Structures are given as structure tokens and as C-alpha cells.
Amino acid sequence: MAESYAPAAKVRPKAGFDDRLPLGAAWGGRLSLRARLRWAGFLFVLPALLHLLIFKFYPMLEAARLSFFRYDLLTPPVFNGLLNYKAIWENPLFHQSFWVSAKYMFGVSLPEWFLALGLALLLNRRMPGQPLIRLAYFLPIAMSQIVVAMVWKFMYNPLGLVNTLLGFVGIGRTNWLSTEETALPALIAIGVWRGIPLFGVIYLAGLQSIPKEYYEAATIDGAGPWQRFVHVTLPLLMPTILFVMVMSLLSAVKVFLNPLVMTEGGPNGTTRVLPYFIYETGFAYYRMGEAAAASMVLFAFVFGLTLIQLRLLRRGGVE
Amino acid sequence: MTPYFKKLSAALSTRSAADMFTVIDTLLPGFTTKNVLAPIRPEWLGYKDLDDMKKAFLPGALEGYIHEGKLYAVPPIASVFSLYINKNHFKEAGLDPEKDYPRTWEDIAKVGQKLVKRQGSTITREAFDFAMHSSAWTMWYMEALTRQHGGSILDAAGKKCTANSEAGVKAMEVRSMYARKHKISDPTVSVGTNALPADDVPKGRVSMFISHAGSVAQFGPKVMEHIKVVPFPQVNPAKPVSIVYGFALAVNPHIPEAKQKAVHDLIKHVMANPKEWYDKTSYPFPSADFLQLPGMEVAKKTRYLDVFVGDIKTGVFVTRSPHFIEIADAMHRAMERVVLKGEEPKKSLDQACTDIDRALAKK
Numbered sequence: 001m002a003e004s005y006a007p008a009a010k011v012r013p014k015a016g017f018d019d020r021l022p023l024g025a026a027w028g029g030r031l032s033l034r035a036r037l038r039w040a041g042f043l044f045v046l047p048a049l050l051h052l053l054i055f056k057f058y059p060m061l062e063a064a065r066l067s068f069f070r071y072d073l074l075t076p077p078v079f080n081g082l083l084n085y086k087a088i089w090e091n092p093l094f095h096q097s098f099w100v101s102a103k104y105m106f107g108v109s110l111p112e113w114f115l116a117l118g119l120a121l122l123l124n125r126r127m128p129g130q131p132l133i134r135l136a137y138f139l140p141i142a143m144s145q146i147v148v149a150m151v152w153k154f155m156y157n158p159l160g161l162v163n164t165l166l167g168f169v170g171i172g173r174t175n176w177l178s179t180e181e182t183a184l185p186a187l188i189a190i191g192v193w194r195g196i197p198l199f200g201v202i203y204l205a206g207l208q209s210i211p212k213e214y215y216e217a218a219t220i221d222g223a224g225p226w227q228r229f230v231h232v233t234l235p236l237l238m239p240t241i242l243f244v245m246v247m248s249l250l251s252a253v254k255v256f257l258n259p260l261v262m263t264e265g266g267p268n269g270t271t272r273v274l275p276y277f278i279y280e281t282g283f284a285y286y287r288m289g290e291a292a293a294a295s296m297v298l299f300a301f302v303f304g305l306t307l308i309q310l311r312l313l314r315r316g317g318v319e
Numbered sequence: 320m321t322p323y324f325k326k327l328s329a330a331l332s333t334r335s336a337a338d339m340f341t342v343i344d345t346l347l348p349g350f351t352t353k354n355v356l357a358p359i360r361p362e363w364l365g366y367k368d369l370d371d372m373k374k375a376f377l378p379g380a381l382e383g384y385i386h387e388g389k390l391y392a393v394p395p396i397a398s399v400f401s402l403y404i405n406k407n408h409f410k411e412a413g414l415d416p417e418k419d420y421p422r423t424w425e426d427i428a429k430v431g432q433k434l435v436k437r438q439g440s441t442i443t444r445e446a447f448d449f450a451m452h453s454s455a456w457t458m459w460y461m462e463a464l465t466r467q468h469g470g471s472i473l474d475a476a477g478k479k480c481t482a483n484s485e486a487g488v489k490a491m492e493v494r495s496m497y498a499r500k501h502k503i504s505d506p507t508v509s510v511g512t513n514a515l516p517a518d519d520v521p522k523g524r525v526s527m528f529i530s531h532a533g534s535v536a537q538f539g540p541k542v543m544e545h546i547k548v549v550p551f552p553q554v555n556p557a558k559p560v561s562i563v564y565g566f567a568l569a570v571n572p573h574i575p576e577a578k579q580k581a582v583h584d585l586i587k588h589v590m591a592n593p594k595e596w597y598d599k600t601s602y603p604f605p606s607a608d609f610l611q612l613p614g615m616e617v618a619k620k621t622r623y624l625d626v627f628v629g630d631i632k633t634g635v636f637v638t639r640s641p642h643f644i645e646i647a648d649a650m651h652r653a654m655e656r657v658v659l660k661g662e663e664p665k666k667s668l669d670q671a672c673t674d675i676d677r678a679l680a681k682k
Contacts, residue, residue: 070682073332074353091677158507172441175507178451180659268655283325284644286349287681 060299067292074286084293094294096269097277101253101298103184104273108191108255109248116196116244120203121229138201140194149261152190153177156262177263180270187258187271195251199244206240207233239313246309253302274298331355334573339582342392342569344383345455349641350569351386357572358389363583364590377628380605383636384567392567393586395593396602398531399563399630400459401623402549403517408434408444408526420549422556424464424493427527431503434526446503447527449494450516451658454644454651460529461650462637463562464490467554472638472646478679480672482650483665491664493554495657506658520546532627536601540621548623551630563634565605603627642678649674 031039067084069077088094123134140148155161156176163173176186210233218228234241256275259265265272265280272280274294282291324346330336331350342350350356366372369390373381377397384392402421409416412433421427431446450456461482462472470486473479481487497504508524517530521542529551535543551561568589570582593604594612601622603609610619610628618624640646653671656662 072353073328074350074355087681093674173507178506178659180655266651266655267659268652280648283328284648285642285678286328 063292063295066289067296069289069292071288071292072286073282073288077289080289084289085297087287087290088294088297091290093269093272094277097272097274098297100184100270100272101274104188104191104255105249105252107184107188108195108252109245111192112195112199112248113241113245115192116199117203117241119196119200120207123200123204124207137197139197141198145257146261148190148194149258152186152258153262156186178267180267183263183267183271187255187262190258191252191255195248199248202244202247203237203240206237210236242309242313246306246313249305249309250302253298253305331571336571336573338571338574338578339568339585340571341566343566344392344394344564344636345458345643345647347384347391347567348386348639349643351391352641355572356391357570357574357579358391359384359393359570359586360580360583361390363580364393364587375607377605377607377609377631379563379634380565380631383563383565383639392569393590394565394567394605395590395596396600397563397565397605397631398533398602399551399561399627399634400463400529400531401551401561401626401630403520403528403530403534404547404549405520405523405526405545406547407545408523416547420547421527421552422550424552424554427552428497428501428503431497431501431527435503442502442505442508444523445505445508445519445525447497448504448506448508448519448525449497449529451506451655452516454647456516457651457654458637458643458647459562459564460494461487461490461654463551463560464493464554466560466635467558472650473640473675473679477638477640480646480675480679482653482675483668483672487668488664491654491657491668494654495664498658499661532602533600535622536599543622548626550626551633559633561630561634563631563636565602597624603631605631640679642675642681645678646675649678 066077068079068081070080070083071077119137123130123137127133157163158173158175162176167173174182176182214232214236215228218232223231254275255273256279259271259273259276260279263271265276275298278291278294278298281294282288323341324343327336327340327342342356347356361367361369361372364372366375369381369385369388372390380394380397381390384390384394404416404420406416409419409430412430414430414433419430421430427447434444434446435442436444449460458472465472465482465487468486468489470481470484470490472482472487474481498506508519515537517528517534517537519525520528520530520534521538535548538546550559553559568586570579570586572579574582593606593609594614596602596604597609597618603624609615610624615624637643638646649671652674653667656667656670657664
């Protein structure tokens with residue numbers, strides 16, 4: 001029996017499982033197991049890495065290069081230094097788009113943080129038909145984004161479902177997508193509706209990973225539901241909350257399809273988010289250099305935002 | 320700008336465009352100034368030269384496709400905007416659609432008061448509406464209105480915006496008066512979209528609407544039984560001005576000359592059957608003898624061909640500029656500020672001109 005409790009260091013591993021031993025000529029060299037595993041790992045991630053390099057990083061570098069050129073798609077690019085950056089800085093439409101993006105980003109993210117948490121808390125309790133309810137609230141994410149945009153466009157139509165329902169409670173007809181005051185809130189509402197289920201699931205996973213013993217101990221100590229939420233749930237859920245904050249802001253700032261399909265940036269530019277401005281400048285006005293410069297500004301903004309949030313994540317104890 | 324033209328631009332930039340493709344006249348200056356279209360050779364189409372070819376077309380029909388004396392596309396259709404009126408609505412309102420149809424913009428306001436339907440202060444059926452769905456349509460309307468008032472969107476050299484002139488302000492006042500002053504139009508009622516901007520007409524949600532000749536085919540004969548098409552409204556019917564536009568066939572300059580010649584043969588073939596084009600699209604074919612072709616007498620009565628051709632004869636192409644889309648977008652935003660927010664036309668057009676001049680200053 002004593003042998004079975006012997007220190008591990010004294011147990012000699014069998015040959016072939018020791019990464020310090022030579023592995024023979026099968027792989028054409030004297031690679032250790034650790035090196036072989038490293039190579040195997042690298043080969044497994046290589047397709048994804050190539051995809052990233054070719055379809056993400058190369059276009060990003062190319063966009064960065066193009067931002068210093070005048071390029072109209074139809075004739076060869078001409079170097080013009082920082083003039084594209086100067087042009088977008090002097091363009092009021094760029095500033096308008098930047099603020100529209102900021103309004104959209106916070107307009108969507110802030111409600112998502114709270115509503116998704118509320119939904120997750122609700123679904124974390126036992127209730128009849130729970131699997132069906134979970135399926136139902138997850139449906140908005142399962143739907144194709146273009147389908148979502150088209151369906152909501154019909155719903156926001158002057159004769160559509162939204163106005164019909166509001167008509168029952170005496171609220172007059174509104175052309176939601178053609179009125180300056182309502183167009184952006186209408187798009188924000190769709191963003192929130194689509195984001196809540198996703199972030200709700202993430203919150204739910206976070207909630208279910210909190211050991212029940214903590215709640216039992218708090219209950220024995222006399223803590224009520226609110227105290228349990230504030231002193232047990234919130235601190236332990238903090239990494240998830242910060243993750244949701246990062247992800248929701250990043251996904252909101254990239255919104256493009258809904259403004260493209262539903263409003264084309266109008267009316268009067270009130271839904272022209274920065275990605276739509278970039279698209280319009282490049283492909284409608286043939287000013288690819290300025291579009292690339294605006295992309296770089298958006299990239300810097302998102303990068304800065306991510307750095308701030310990563311710092312917040314670390315402060316919240318998430319590595 | 321429709322996705323097709325964005326794709327075409329991308330294809331031209333990568334030299335992967337088709338041998339022959341369609342262009343719209345408004346985008347032609349943007350293409351010709353960048354040498355991405357091959358000049359059309361009239362002699363390969365069976366004409367002596369460009370002047371000889373012009374004689375075979377309606378007067379001015381090729382002007383929108385000519386740049387520095389060379390033709391760059393051949394139009395199988397010429398489109399124009401005319402006024403569609405709902406005969407049933409007119410009769411319900413005690414109006415005779417044959418006699419009481421509007422000739423001027425002021426007439427629209429007058430008959431509109433009889434045609435509009437309201438429930439309290441809410442309009443349930445518009446008497447008249449301008450399409451709001453696209454900046455190109457806004458540009459067509461604004462260009463026509465501005466020219467009817469004696470002005471233009473750009474100066475003669477095409478270097479400076481003049482849309483905020485007195486004529487431009489009057490044009491914008493007309494553009495907005497049905498919604499803001501006469502209350503016979505409500506931008507919140509229209510459901511017209513890019514695919515079917517005139518969709519309110521067949522659905523009976525609007526009594527008068529300005530649309531292109533293609534709407535006749537889109538609505539179909541059953542709907543057209545209740546619709547009458549009348550000439551484009553004017554400021555002064557004695558000096559009519561309307562707007563024409565068209566889609567035309569262009570040749571890829573990056574293909575070998577022999578292939579370019581083959582494409583010209585294809586264009587010749589495509590242009591050889593105007594009646595078939597017309598039957599399927601209801602866009603008039605811009606050839607000089609089009610109205611004399613067999614079957615066109617019937618089309619004059621049932622498809623208002625004579626009205627459209629009449630408007631084509633008084634029509635001009637919109638502002639020529641490589642920056643057309645930016646100009647149109649700036650004018651569209653100006654119109655939205657006035658119609659939707661009630662901003663002063665002059666102030667809104669001043670802003671539009673600032674935006675347009677900034678675009679024109681760019682290379």
C-alpha cells in the first residue's frame with residue numbers, strides 16, 4: 001500500500017511517453033513529444049490562421065495603405081499623403097455619422113446590459129415550459145439578419161403591425177423609418193431585440209456557474225433575495241457582465257445591414273452610421289481613399305474602446 | 320445608386336465587367352471621364368457617322384450619352400416622368416378626369432383639395448405625392464422644377480451649385496407645398512419602395528402621382544383601366560420643360576477590337592425590334608419613326624404612348640456631372656429637411672450647395 005503513495009517523481013514513466021526521449025525516425029527527425037504537439041497544434045490552427053491573414057489582416061493592411069491614396073475604383077491610385085484624413089475631418093457628414101454611430105452603440109448596448117440580465121435572472125428560475133421559453137427567446141438570433149431587417153421594415157411600415165398595434169391604444173400613425181426623430185430609435189429597438197437573447201444566454205451561463213452553496217450560506221446568514229443578488233450574484237457575475245459590455249459595444253458599433261436595407265442612412269443622415277458612411281463614400285461616391293481613412297478612424301475608435309474595456313475586465317478580475 | 324451600378328463599378332475597376340452592359344445616363348459622366356467605356360462606332364451600327372445616327376433617333380435622345388463629341392452608349396429606351404391620375408377618384412370627387420386633370424403645379428393643389436381624404440387631421444388617402452424613396456428621383460423632380468422656374472442645379476460650367484438661387488427656392492417651395500401648406504400629401508402615408516416607388520397608385524392610396532413610362536407595364540392592363548396618364552405638370556404650360564432619362568447599352572473598352580465589333584452587332588440586333596422592347600417594358604423606344612410603327616396607334620390610346628412621347632419632346636437630361644450621386648444625395652437631404660422638418664427652403668438649399676460645392680471641388 002505504501003508504494004501506491006510514493007511521490008510521483010520517483011515513478012519512472014514508460015518509454016515513449018517521456019517528452020525528453022527521442023521519438024525515432026518516423027517523423028523524420030528527433031522531435032520531442034512537446035515539439036510534436038506544438039507542430040500538430042500549429043497545423044490544426046493553420047487553416048484558420050491563413051483565413052485570418054488573407055481575408056482579415058491583408059485587407060486591413062491594404063485599407064491602411066489605401067487611406068494615403070486618392071483612388072476612385074476606376075483609375076489607378078495616386079499617393080496624396082494625409083489629404084484623405086483632412087477631407088473626412090472637414091466633412092460634416094463624417095462627424096454626423098460618427099455621432100450617429102455613438103448614439104446607436106450606447107442606445108443598443110445600455111438596455112442590452114440590463115434587459116439581458118433581467119431575462120437571464122428570470123430564466124434561471126424553475127418555471128413550467130422552460131425549454132420552450134428558452135427556445136422562443138433565442139429565435140431572434142437564429143434568424144438571418146437580412147430577414148430580420150426586411151420583416152421589421154414591413155412592421156415599421158405606415159400601415160404595418162407596429163402602427164396597427166399602437167392604433168388600438170389611440171397612438172396615431174407614424175412613418176417610423178422616414179421621420180428624423182424616430183428612425184434611429186426604431187433601428188436601436190431592433191438592435192436591442194436581437195441582442196438581448198444572445199447576451200441573456202451568456203448571463204444565464206454565468207448565473208448557472210455560481211455554486212448554490214453560496215446562496216444557501218447567505219440564506220442561513222439571514223440574507224434576503226436582494227442582499228443575495230447584491231452580495232453574491234453581482235460580484236460573482238462581474239466577469240460575465242464585463243464580457244457582455246465589451247461584446248455588446250463592439251457588435252453595435254459595427255452595425256451596417258439594418259441601415260442599408262431599411263433606411264439607406266436617411267432621413268437626412270440620421271441613421272447614417274459610420275460603416276454606412278464608409279460604404280457610401282467608397283462605392284457610391286467612388287472615393288475609396290477617404291473611405292479607407294474613415295475605416296482607419298473607426299478601427300482606432302474600436303481599438304481604443306477595446307483597450308479600455310480590457311483594462312476594465314482586468315480590474316474586474318478577468319484575465 | 321442601385322446595387323447593380325456599385326457592382327458594375329467594382330467590375331470595371333477589376334476589368335472583369337461583361338463585354339456589353341447597361342448604364343444609366345446620370346452615371347455616364349462618371350464613367351466617360353475615367354475612360355471605362357468604349358466609344359460607340361456609328362459605322363459599325365450601319366450609320367454613316369454620329370450625325371447620321373442622330374437623325375434616326377428622337378431629337379436629343381442621344382445627347383445624354385455623348386461626351387466630348389463621342390457617343391458612349393445606345394439607348395433602347397427613353398424614359399420620362401408624366402402624371403398618373405386615378406380616374407375613379409376623380410369621378411368620386413365630382414371631377415371629370417378628361418377635362419379637369421391638372422396642367423400646372425397650382426392645379427394639383429386645387430383639385431387635390433377635392434381628392435384628399437382625411438379622418439380628423441390624419442390623411443387616409445393622399446391627393447398627390449412625390450416619391451421619397453430615392454435621391455435620383457428627388458433629383459429628377461428638383462431638376463425639372465428648377466428648370467421650369469428658369470434656374471439650374473449647377474452653373475453652365477458644372478463647377479458651382481446654383482440650386483439655392485431664386486428659381487431653386489421656388490422649386491423647393493413647390494416640392495414641399497402639398498405636404499406643408501396645402502395638406503393634401505403626407506410623407507408618412509406613402510409605402511413606395513425602391514423596387515416599386517409608384518406602388519401607392521395601383522393600391523388606390525394616392526390619387527395623383529408622377530412616375531415613369533415603365534409603370535404602365537408594372538401596373539398591368541387591369542389597373543390601367545382606372546388610370547389616366549397626363550403630361551408632366553408645368554409652371555408655365557406654354558413653355559414646357561420635363562426630364563428624360565434612360566438606360567443604354569455600353570461596350571467594355573478592355574476587350575479586343577474584334578470583340579467590340581461583335582458587341583456592336585449584338586447592339587444592332589437588340590435595337591432591331593423596338594416593338595418587342597416596348598410591349599414588354601412600356602418605355603418608348605427613342606427612334607425617330609417609333610410612333611409610326613405598327614400597333615403604336617393602339618398604344619397611344621391604351622398605354623398613353625403619345626403623352627410620354629410628348630413629354631420626351633420637351634425633355635432635357637439632368638445635370639451632367641461625374642459627382643451626380645453626391646449632388647443628388649445633397650439635394651435629397653435638402654428636400655427631407657424642408658418636407659419632413661419644415662426647414663426654410665433657402666436655408667436648406669444653402670446647406671445643399673455647401674455640400675455640393677465641396678464634392679465638386681474634389682478631383
